[in-house]
Amino acid sequence: MRDSPKRKNDSLGSKRISMGSQENSKIEENSGLQEADKQDSIARMKELISFLNEAAKAYYQEGREIVSNLEYDKAYDTLLSLEKESGVVLSGSPSQNVGYAVATALPKEAHETPMLSLDKTKSVEDLQSFLQGQEGILSWKLDGLTIVLHYQEGKLLKAVTRGNGIIGELVTENAKTFQNLPLQIPFKGHLVVRGEAFISYSDFERINEELPEEGAKYKNPRNLCSGSVRQLDPKVTKERRVQISLFSLVLAEEEGKAPDFHNQHEEEFRFLEKQGFSVVHRKMVNAENIQEAVAEFSKLMPKNDFPSDGLVLLYNDIAYGESLGRTAKFPRNAIAFKWQDEEETTKLLSVEWSPSRTGLINPVAIFTPVELEGTVVSRASLHNITYCEDLALGIGDEITVYKANMIIPQIGENKTKSGNLEIPKHCPACQGETKIVKDKETKMLYCTNPHCPAKRIKQFALFVSRDALNIEGLSEMTLEKWLGRGFIQEFPDLFSLEKYREEIIGMEGFGLKSFEKIQENIEKAKTSNLGRLLYGLGIEGIGVSNGRMLAEAFSQDPYKLMDATKEEILQVKGIGQVLADSIAEYFQKEENRRIVLELLSILHLEKEEKEEKSGISGKHFVITGAVHHFPNRKALEEEIRKAGGQSSSSVSQNTDYLINNDSTSGSSKNKKAKELGIPIITEEEFLKLLEA
Structure with missing residues (x-):
């Protein structure tokens, strides 16, 4: 992240702050604020500082985000306005800070030069004014984790996170596993560069798909990237496919001399690309074409596979930019641009409670459809009970909706805050009792019925899905009907449906041809492989890729894997402690072993042989x-x-x-x-x- 911290949604309880019009205090032209108004402003500033610092602490120190990007920006802009009007800047104000003290088990290291954040604007006119006849470089402002990389004699020496801008955390071993980071470069001198580590949207979705617990799923790629880099196991970082894109050259010196970049940042970027680095996508601009360039970036935004929360405009002229100096918080050679969030007011019509195969019941807001960023939206995830409580949601409330990063619909604000939302006491699928489970500070709703049909439908749907056993023609609706009739109770039952032949043929929507086609597809599915089976079983944390990895690591032998110890599973590349515990515990349960052994007596698991091709291998x-x-x-x-x-x-x-x-x-x-x-x-x- 290249400017002030972004905080997205989770929970902040009663500390949520309403941004009403009363915050825009008026200033008397000649005499300044009246004393009473000034005291009110100072009291308000204290509230805002507490709110913003708590969000910063969660973001920098704990790797989580507790308020929306939109909400943080509103609070921050209100604080700046109050500081300007009152002439008072209180101790601890985030307007004077650039980060938050780090606090993990990772070693700490001071940066050679402070890492300041960037001033920001939402106005293209401000960008034109900023250029003042100068040539600039417009680039993506990536939404990830800023890393400082040091190279010596052509080799990666160390990698340090941004931290609080003064002191960061050493993550060298984790950085070595980044997908596109060169560990050795042609330049043999001392090189210091800054870049943004990030996880692509496609990898983010893949990782979330492999997490069985909806409540455990990551809210956005930024959170996932931060947690993946700021932990102690490089295997985890590698598995998460973290990438990095450079946005700044800090120092390049060889034999006491710096390369000649002809006083241009663009030349620096080209130099870095020649060293093998991925450098942020950029475009040369001036005051005449900046508006057109911003529009081009805007069109690309929804198509990007990487997370971005705006743009950065940097003077190309190095000496000119340096001559402008800096403020206590911002350098003056660059500015961040953020798109105005397109926000619409609508009405909350209902909350849909959707059970998952793990029993977690997920709340989804249903509201009067509105158009945002060119598409009509009528639904947005509410994540968990805590999130609903923090918004004080109630049916019929007037809410604002926007798209985070112009992509994901989010609830921005609840204007009426009726707080009358009822949490279901019974599961909408089975009418079994629900219970609220608290994980850290987050409350989630679960169905307590182990035989809840919604859980079982989702479990069977995963088992027959394309990446698992791949039984075509079995929709959730069909599975639901068969479960209701008692035709299937466990996975092996799918392979003995012949005994219900007449009943199935007689069901509405079925017939002899459809039954025979399904039977044909089931017969085909009997020939599969261990990786697919492991994914289909729904073992907590096992997705398509690590299911395949496990199969390869245990020589495609299911019995070998079933009897493996946690220590043996941990030896598999890409498998960490949590996942190893999950796999071992699954196969230790007698009921799971019985079902798997029965499946193994039915299925023919082929060994996947890799046929190394010289034109493809290693590419x-x-x-x-x-x-x-x-x-x-x-x-x-x-x-x-x-x-x-x-x-x-x-x-x-x-x-x-x-x-x-x-x-x-x-x-x-x-x-x-x-x-x-x-x-x-x-x-x-x-x-x-x-x-x-």
Whole structure:
């Protein structure tokens, strides 16, 4: 993160602060504020400072976000306004600070030069005024975790987080696992650079899909990235596929001399790209074309696979920028731009409580449809009970809705705060009793009925899904009907439906042909592999990728895995303590072992043999656009994996080939590949590589 801290939603309880019009205190032109008004302003400032500092502490020290980006900005702007009007700046004001003291088990290290945040604006006119006839560089403001990298004699020496801007945390071993970070570079002198570590949206979604507990899912990629980098196990960082994009060169010195960058930051960026670094996407601008450039970035924003919360405008002229100096908090050579959040007021119609296969019941707001950022939205996640309580939600309330980062619908503010929302005492799926479970400071609602049909439907739906046993034609509706009739109770029952042949054929919506087709698909599904089975079982924390990793690590032998100790499971690359505990505990339960053994007597698990292909092995591929020779992208990714290659979702310096049947398209991945000199190949060309 490259400016003041962003805090998104979770909970802050009674400390939520209403941003009413009374905050815009008026100033008397000649005599300043009246004394009573001044005291009111100071009292208000104290409230705001407490609120903002608590949000900063959660963000920097604990790696979590407790208020929305929108809400933080409103509070921060109100504080600045009050400080300006009153002429008073209180001790501890975040307007004077750039971070928060770090507090983890990671070693601490002071930065050689302080890391200041950036002043910000939401006005393109301000950007034009900022340039003042100068040439500038406009780039993405990535929403991740800022890292300072030190290289000596061409090798990565250390990596330090931003921390409070003065002192950060050493995360060198974790940084070494970043997907696109060069560990060795051509430049042999002393190099210090700054970049933003981030996790792509596609990897964020993949990781969340692999978490069975809805309440355990990460709210956004920024939280996930912070937790992935600021922990003690490099294996976890590697598994999370953290990337980094540089945005600043701090120092480059070799034999006492700095390279000649011709007084241009753009030359610095090109130098860094030649060293093998991924550098933030950017565009040269001036006062005449800045508005057009901002509009171009705005159009790209919803298509990006990386999290961004705005733009950064930097003077290209190094000497000019440095001559402007800095304030206590901001350098004057750059400014951050944030889009105005498109916010609409609407009415909360209802809250839908949706049970998951783990029993967690998730609240979803249903409101009168509104148009935001070009699409109509009528739903937004409410995350958990604490979040609902903090908003003081009630049916019929007047709420504001916006899209976080122009993508994800969020509730911004509750204007009426009726607080009359009733928490269900009974599960909407089974009418069983619910209970509220508190995890740290967050309250979540669970169904207590172990036989809740909603849980079981979701469990079966996962088992038959495409990435698991892949039994086509079995919708949740069909599974629900069969569960209700008692045809299926456990996973093995799916393979003995013949005994209910006549009953199923006689059911509404079924017939002889549909039954035979389903039976044919079930028969096909009997031939599978261990990775798919592990994912389908729904073991806590096991997703598609680590299911496959486990299968490979235990030589595709299910019995070997079932009898493995936690210590043996921990030896698997990418498996941490929590996941190892989950796997071992699953197979220690007698009922789970019985079901798995029964499945093993039914299924034929083939061993997945990797056929290393010289043209593919060890190569990194990215796929974009429509595919023609494969049924879908997943099938193409599988072919790459079987041939010993790897696929990822975003183009970087590590990418060897971009597969795109339309090499002339203006997609962001095509542009990035061309910028980095990465070959763009068609499927036909990929197939030739496969045959080589």
